[in-house]
Amino acid sequence: MEYRRLGSTGLQLSALSYGAWVTFGRQVGRSDARELIALAYDHGVNFFDNAETYNAGDAERLMGDVIADLRLPRDAYCVSSKVYFGAVTDPKPTQRGLSRKHVFDACHQALERLRVDYLDLYFCHRPDPDTPVVETVWAMDTLVRQGKVLYWGTSEWPAELIEEAHRVARDNHLVAPSMEQPQYNLLHRDRVEREYASLYENYGMGSTIWSPLASGLLTGKYNDGVPDDSRLGRAGNEWLRDALLEDDGARLKTVRALAPIAAELGLPLARFALAWCLKNPHVSTVILGASKKAQLEENLKALDAVKLLDDAVMRKIEAALKPL
């Protein structure tokens, strides 16, 4: 495993980490979750990503249960939560958003579900148009000073709002956000590469990127239709299937254009796509989302493939992505 600093912080995260989104508590039950976390940890993964909203808190409960059962030493791994969407299906006004009230309640609830005394990383899952940024920054600062959160950050915030959070923190001597959690993959690059370009240098922001395989599109498994036992084929995920596949075939066309480049390097498409994410030096950690042991074993090999992506290969990739 390779370890990378989370932006300008001193925290060393494994370059490949592991998340629980639509898998833990739904697709992945307890014994599989235990096996997957153990496998990741044994391969050097030290960051496990979660959120209050993932399966209405069940993903955090399951992860907390499994990590406790595995007796992972608390000083050897990091765990995150995210606040904004709420942990119940139909949240009341105080059970969602980024008000001081919900940021506090959500933190305490996540600590309980994950069975830890502090969260290593705590994210504002989306911007909240109904809460002033200054209120959220104060709330996060307080949690850090109370020892309940070590590093706080944002997820999918526009760059100007992140800058505002930094200004508020600087003017009031508060703890500033250390990291963003944006989507980043071969089919979705703009925010990480362009919109956030100045944030890495100016504020030392790190990034913990999500959906590195675009929910599996970048494995090639959807090229000939949607398999029943896949993420996009599962009941309840229709919204995600529509969001990713209702584009007149544009994404799949790009996936097909990338496949020969991976094949030429002798790499499975998934490993190639993950290596491409890892090659970006602004990526602190790539959060994997495997639902099966064989997938995780395969994906954990991606670090070895980064060296194959030389300038000539990167030029070929750019050419294949052009039509997007």
Ligand code: NDP
């Ligand atoms: P990916 O894009 O890597 O998608 C993971 C899914 O792709 C798996 O569950 C599996 O689905 C399929 N897959 C993975 N590897 C393989 C393989 N080798 N061969 C075939 N299929 C494979 O990651 P996620 O979308 O899960 O995102 C990763 C993490 O990021 C999440 O778990 C979560 O922690 C975080 N996240 C954060 C968000 C945010 O807003 N901050 C939003 C979304 C995710 P299947 O087997 O079911 O087909």
